[in-house]
Each structure stands twice: as C-alpha cells, then as structure tokens.
Amino acid sequence: MKLACAALAVTVGLLAPAPARAADTPQLARPTGPHPELVRPTGHQPVGTAAIHLTDTSRPDPWVPGSAARELMVTVWYPAAGPGGRRARYMSPRESELYLAGKRITDLPADTLSRVRTYAYTDARPAGRAHSLPLVVLSPGYTQPRGTLTGLAEDLASHGYVVAGIDHTHETYAVTFPGGRIATCAACELTEDDAFFRKLYAGRAADVSFVLDRLTGPKPAWRGSSLIDASRIAMSGHSAGGASAIAAMAGDPRIDAGIDMDGTTRGIVPSGGLSRPFLFLGTQAEHSPGGRDVSWDDDWKRLTGWRRWIVVAGAVHGSFTDLTLLADQLGIDLGATITGTRSLELTRRYNRAFFDRHLRHRPQPLLDRASPRYPEVIIAAR
Structure with a gap:
C-alpha cells in the first residue's frame, strides 16, 4: 500500500496537471539501477554550465511580504571549448531531499536526484565568436526546479545555443543560494486559483526580463555573455513555465519566439493578439483542440503570427521534462505509452526545430507536416 501511495503522489503532485483517474494509477517497481542518468546530447559541441546568483533590487519578492529584493538562481548551459573537469550536479542531496519530501515521495x-548523471561540465570555458550564439530561456513548471529541464538544455547547448534556466524563487521546494542558504516554497501555502496563477505568470515574466537584462546588458552577470546575440532570443517553458512564456513575450519585445509545453494558459494572450511565432506542444489527452483544457482553444485564436499546435500521443504531463525518463529508470510507471527516452527525444527535436526556424531562419519541414520518424506527433492546427 505504501508503494502504491508513493507512486500516486508522483503522478498527481509531480507530473499531472489534474488528478489522476483510478485507471491511470501507476505502480512502483524495483529501481533498475542506483544512478539514474540523462540522455547524451545529440549535438557535436561539448556542454559547459555555470550557476549564477542574481538580485533584482528594483522589486520585492512577490511571495515574501516585506522583502527588499527578488533573488534568483539561474543555470546557464553553453557550448564549451572542450569536455573535461567536473560533471555538473543535477541537484544537491539537500535539494533532492526537500523536493521528494515536498512531493510526498517516501x-x-x-538523495536519489542528486545522483542523476548529467553531460555538462561545471564552469568549462565557453566557446564561440562574439555575439554569435542565440539565447533560449527555460522556465520550469510550478513547484519544479530548473534542473528538471536539464536534458533539453544540454541538447540545445550542444547545438550551439546559450540556454538560461531560471529557478523562480519560492515557487519550488528548494532554491540554494551561495553559502548554502535555501529558499523554500512560500507560494505552496496559498490557494491555487486563477488569480494565483496570473500573479505567478506576471512574476515570472518580470524574472525573465531581469535575467535578459543581466545576461545581455552593459554589466553582464556571466563571463560568456559576450557570445550571446541579443537580437536572437526565445523562450520555452513547461506547464506554468510554458504559460509564462506568453506573459514574458507580451511584456518584453526582446523575446522573438516562444513555446508552451503542456501549460494551461488561462486566457493570458493579450486581447490585441501576439504576433510573434508561438508553438503549443502538449499531450494529446489533455491538449488536443476541443480537449479537456479549453484554454488553448481560446488563446489560439489570439495568436496572430506564425503558429503551430502540436500534440504527442502517449505522452503525459511530465513527458516534456526529464521526469518521465528518470521515472522509467527508477521503476515508476506513470501511465505514458511512450518511454521517457522517446519523449525526451521528441521534446528536444521539436524545440530545436522551432528555434532553428525562428532564430536561425533555417527551413524546418518537421514543423509543417507529419514525419514518419515521429508518428506519435500530430500537427493539430496551424
């Protein structure tokens, strides 16, 4: 009984946008190995990574009354001059402990998630010509840390992108700052209604704009910032992070294109429309046109630029992150009919196709018609 309860907690609290149905209740099996691992990036360039602590003194933290500033932790993944050095940690042991406790996975x-093997090297020397690399910002789902998008970030970096993953402080269970200080999930104590999520989207949009200021402005926070081409910036996010991509684009014209991966949008596309390229990428069960989440149907009508609505058969909510890949390796059945390895492949491939098309202006037939290589993927609208 204890194992079944833990597995249900994984589905409801960790991955699913709505309560699981009884028929979808997963079963927890014996872990397949002590060291879960991500999938090797598909590009030719080694990947470096660096953690950056940023403080925005122009605004208080939206979740902590009386705070003087908004603090953020950001991970930058980037093409490196060569492999070597120390592999980056997926999470610290304490972060893993607090995350699993927050999800009630006992x-x-x-320390399970601190033992995940990654493919990026900590503080490796950045590679590239000045102002030559497009920038992609990643925003995780509500209660999820930035690390859950590592598999996507590493792959993009291996193909020549700079990627900035943001931990939105007090919206996940553990954000570790220099010196070991940890911020926990203050937002988790509040009622999750439409007003709550609109506040969350607005706060994340402000976080993204501040990160762009610090990565591309006159006093850059990262030593490789001179490599970034500030005229080519895009954003992708999962769940609440995907909806926040719309809010960020509406408020910041520097963001040229965006992706929402399975995130309920709640009518946040501006009434005047959003004319820059946008991609909806979601589960077939939840986010098909006319499906259970009708917010995409409403907001689709206000996307006035290049647009695609793509769904993936057999995927679950967490399939667009590292979580189903790791769940497979830990013996947890989340109810997906495609493997975590396959879902990560699809997530990587369609994100990169979108960014290659809109930031590098390379034709991408993958976004225009069905591919026999990816029969699970359906272009639902365009």
Whole structure:
C-alpha cells in the first residue's frame, strides 16, 4: 500500500496537471539501477554550465511580504571549448531531499536526484565568436526546479545555443543560494486559483526580463555573455513555465519566439493578439483542440503570427521534462505509452526545430507536416 501511495503522489503532485483517474494509477517497481542518468546530447559541441546568483533590487519578492529584493538562481548551459573537469550536479542531496519530501515521495532514498548523471561540465570555458550564439530561456513548471529541464538544455547547448534556466524563487521546494542558504516554497501555502496563477505568470515574466537584462546588458552577470546575440532570443517553458512564456513575450519585445509545453494558459494572450511565432506542444489527452483544457482553444485564436499546435500521443504531463525518463529508470510507471527516452527525444527535436526556424531562419519541414520518424506527433492546427 505504501508503494502504491508513493507512486500516486508522483503522478498527481509531480507530473499531472489534474488528478489522476483510478485507471491511470501507476505502480512502483524495483529501481533498475542506483544512478539514474540523462540522455547524451545529440549535438557535436561539448556542454559547459555555470550557476549564477542574481538580485533584482528594483522589486520585492512577490511571495515574501516585506522583502527588499527578488533573488534568483539561474543555470546557464553553453557550448564549451572542450569536455573535461567536473560533471555538473543535477541537484544537491539537500535539494533532492526537500523536493521528494515536498512531493510526498517516501519510497526513494532522499538523495536519489542528486545522483542523476548529467553531460555538462561545471564552469568549462565557453566557446564561440562574439555575439554569435542565440539565447533560449527555460522556465520550469510550478513547484519544479530548473534542473528538471536539464536534458533539453544540454541538447540545445550542444547545438550551439546559450540556454538560461531560471529557478523562480519560492515557487519550488528548494532554491540554494551561495553559502548554502535555501529558499523554500512560500507560494505552496496559498490557494491555487486563477488569480494565483496570473500573479505567478506576471512574476515570472518580470524574472525573465531581469535575467535578459543581466545576461545581455552593459554589466553582464556571466563571463560568456559576450557570445550571446541579443537580437536572437526565445523562450520555452513547461506547464506554468510554458504559460509564462506568453506573459514574458507580451511584456518584453526582446523575446522573438516562444513555446508552451503542456501549460494551461488561462486566457493570458493579450486581447490585441501576439504576433510573434508561438508553438503549443502538449499531450494529446489533455491538449488536443476541443480537449479537456479549453484554454488553448481560446488563446489560439489570439495568436496572430506564425503558429503551430502540436500534440504527442502517449505522452503525459511530465513527458516534456526529464521526469518521465528518470521515472522509467527508477521503476515508476506513470501511465505514458511512450518511454521517457522517446519523449525526451521528441521534446528536444521539436524545440530545436522551432528555434532553428525562428532564430536561425533555417527551413524546418518537421514543423509543417507529419514525419514518419515521429508518428506519435500530430500537427493539430496551424
């Protein structure tokens, strides 16, 4: 009974946008190995990574009354001059412990997620010509840390993108700042209604704009910032992070294109429309046209530029992150009919196709018609 309860907690609290149905209740099996791992990036360039602490003194933290500033932790993934050095940690042991406790997952060792093998090298020397690399910002789902999009970030970096993943402080269970100080999930104590999520989207949009200021402005926060081409910036996010891509684009014209991966939008596309390229990428069960989440149907009508609505058969909510890949390796059945390895491949391939098309202006037939290589993927509207 304890194992089944833990598995249900994974589906409802970790991955699913709505409560799981009884028929979807997963079963927890014996872990397949002590060291879960991501999938090797598909590009030719080694990947470096660096963690950056940023403080925005122009605004208080939206979740902590009386705060003087908004603090953020950001991970930058980038093409590196060569492999070598120390592999980046997926999470610290304490972050893993607090995350699993927050999700009420008690049947895995507390440090499980700190043992995930990644493919990026900490503080490796950045590679590239000045102002030559497009920038992609990643925003995770509500209660999820930035690390859950590592598999996507590493792959984009291996293909020549700079990628900035943001931890939106107090919206996940553990954000670790220099010196070991940890911010926990203050937002988790509040009622999750439409007003709550609109506040969250607005706060994340402000976070993104501040990160862009610090990565591309006159006093850059990262030593490789001179490599970034500030005229080519895009954003992708999962769940609440995907909806926040719309809010960020509406408020910041520097963001040229965006992707919402399975995130309910709640009518946040401006009434005057959004004319820059946008991609909806979601589960077939939840986000098909006319499906259970009708917010995409409403907001689709106000996307006035290049647009695609793509759904993936057999995917679940977490399939667009590392979580289903890791769940497979830990023996957790989340109810998806495609493997975590396959879903990560699809997530990587369609994100990169979109960015290659709109930031590098390379034709991408993958976004225009069905591909026999990816029969699970359906172009639902265009």
